[in-house]
Amino acid sequence: MVLPVQLIDEYLPDCRLENVHALFGPKSGAKGIEGLSVVMCQTERSHPSSYEKIVRFLEDLELEIIVTDPETHDKAMAAVQGRTHFLGRLLQKLGIKKQPNATMPYRLVYAVMDAVCGDSRELYLTTQLGNPYASLERQLFLNK
Numbered sequence: 446m447v448l449p450v451q452l453i454d455e456y457l458p459d460c461r462l463e464n465v466h467a468l469f470g471p472k473s474g475a476k477g478i479e480g481l482s483v484v485m486c487q488t489e490r491s492h493p494s495s496y497e498k499i500v501r502f503l504e505d506l507e508l509e510i511i512v513t514d515p516e517t518h519d520k521a522m523a524a525v526q527g528r529t530h531f532l533g534r535l536l537q538k539l540g541i542k543k544q545p546n547a548t549m550p551y552r553l554v555y556a557v558m559d560a561v562c563g564d565s566r567e568l569y570l571t572t573q574l575g576n577p578y579a580s581l582e583r584q585l586f587l588n589k
Contacts, residue, residue: 446515462490523578533561
């Protein structure tokens with residue numbers, strides 16, 4: 446959320462801002478969103494009453510609310526989303542296919558690739574290029 450906050454600061458300096466990031470999309474929330482996670486980043490641009498209304502709304506939906514700051518959020522998302530989406534696309538390039546005689550670990554690897562590669566290219570690019578910490582995570586991944 447570092448980049449979106451910077452852009453809003455630059456282009457909409459008088460705008461109030463409530464930073465919310467649902468950690469699910471249409472596929473993972475297709476059978477319901479209860480128990481899934483949402484990140485909220487309260488900043489100096491947040492409005493206390495708006496923030497509290499959003500928290501109550503998310504609680505009513507029975508979502509797990511993770512409260513953090515934009516920088517910590519982006520570092521975590523670089524590790525969680527950045528690595529996972531990078532790995533999934535790498536597995537796709539390696540030609541991982543569904544196999545009838547697959548072991549459980551292979552099925553799990555395939556499931557990661559299938560889940561990530563079912564997402565849009567725009568989401569992939571956002572996880573890789575829109576997060577200032579993603580390139581470091583890719584380098585750590587490739588260098589180990």
